[in-house]
Amino acid sequence: MKTRILSKGIFTLLLTVMCGFAAQASSPRNYLYDTKEENGQIVSKTVFLQADNGMLDKQVKYEFVYGENGKVAVKKAYRWDAKTNRWQPFYQTEYSYDEKDGEIQSVYGLWNKKTNKYDMNVKRMVIPSSNYNDIFS
Numbered sequence: 736m737k738t739r740i741l742s743k744g745i746f747t748l749l750l751t752v753m754c755g756f757a758a759q760a761s762s763p764r765n766y767l768y769d770t771k772e773e774n775g776q777i778v779s780k781t782v783f784l785q786a787d788n789g790m791l792d793k794q795v796k797y798e799f800v801y802g803e804n805g806k807v808a809v810k811k812a813y814r815w816d817a818k819t820n821r822w823q824p825f826y827q828t829e830y831s832y833d834e835k836d837g838e839i840q841s842v843y844g845l846w847n848k849k850t851n852k853y854d855m856n857v858k859r860m861v862i863p864s865s866n867y868n869d870i871f872s
Contacts, residue, residue: 766794776799776801779796798810812827823846825846826845834864837863837865839867841860843860
């Protein structure tokens with residue numbers, strides 16, 4: 736009898752926890768964006784999360800550098816560190832364009848605090864150049 740009551744209690748507790756997780760996951764997050772442009776090109780984009788108290792919390796900042804062809808050559812991402820009250824480097828992606836083959840070559844690397852370079856977990860990827868607007872919109 737005690738085992739049955741204990742089993743029902745554990746089941747009820749698990750069900751309550753699962754419902755709480757589901758409710759939290761389904762609640763929408765309100766992200767706001769501050770985009771800065773120069774000469775029609777986006778040079779930075781900052782992402783804020785609107786907190787429950789109505790304040791905006793900094794989340795991520797992106798910076799874009801353009802090449803001679805007018806396309807994005809470098810994208811850097813930073814995360815906000817509330818402890819130091821500063822943007823901390825997160826990752827960088829460098830892009831090069833092969834018009835002949837219709838490809839975009841990208842090199843991605845995470846920031847390494849020890850070397851002060853984007854040399855952790857370096858990945859290379861080739862993307863069809865037809866996807867340029869999808870990537871940078």
